[in-house]
Amino acid sequence: MPFDIAVGLSLAKNALDLVKAVREAHKQKKLTSEEMRDYLDTLQDKLVDVKTALSDADEEMRNLKRQLEEATRKADFGASFTSKHGVYWRDGFPYCPICWDNSRQTTRLSGPHPHILTDAGKYVWTCSIDKGHFPLPSKAVK
Numbered sequence: 419m420p421f422d423i424a425v426g427l428s429l430a431k432n433a434l435d436l437v438k439a440v441r442e443a444h445k446q447k448k449l450t451s452e453e454m455r456d457y458l459d460t461l462q463d464k465l466v467d468v469k470t471a472l473s474d475a476d477e478e479m480r481n482l483k484r485q486l487e488e489a490t491r492k493a494d495f496g497a498s499f500t501s502k503h504g505v506y507w508r509d510g511f512p513y514c515p516i517c518w519d520n521s522r523q524t525t526r527l528s529g530p531h532p533h534i535l536t537d538a539g540k541y542v543w544t545c546s547i548d549k550g551h552f553p554l555p556s557k558a559v560k
Contacts, residue, residue: 422478426471433464492522503554505543512554514545527552 440457443449449457496518499506505527506513517525525548530541540553 423472423475426468426475429464429468429471433461433468436461436464489522492524495524496522503552505552505554512543512552514548514550514552516548516550517545523547530554530556 512527514525517523527543529543534542536553
């Protein structure tokens with residue numbers, strides 16, 4: 419069950435309130451040994467809950483940071499794409515438009531495949547992910 423920081427803080431406040439109440443009762447000698455043990459057991463359970471809540475929140479924060487870094491990396495990579503001949507280009511290499519448009523996956527096309535020549539005299543490049551075929555003029559690639 420995922421917790422968040424607000425839950426962890428609320429649990430910590432409850433634990434601190436319990437400590438305050440136990441201290442006050444102890445000062446007034448209103449607690450038996452058994453009652454003191456019960457309060458300490460309750461306090462320990464609350465502190466375990468606090469630790470769990472904050473650990474879960476930390477893990478979620480780390481995952482979100484990783485997702486943000488990955489999204490930023492992809493956006494930065496895709497920002498330098500140019501579109502020509504039906505594919506995306508970066509640094510003189512063709513990238514699959516299907517992979518990029520559908521899932522923001524940067525998949526460099528493989529080729530040219532000289533044994534696959536179209537009627538228009540274009541060489542075919544392929545995507546290893548979606549198996550798409552892209553006929554490109556031989557002059558298009560550096």
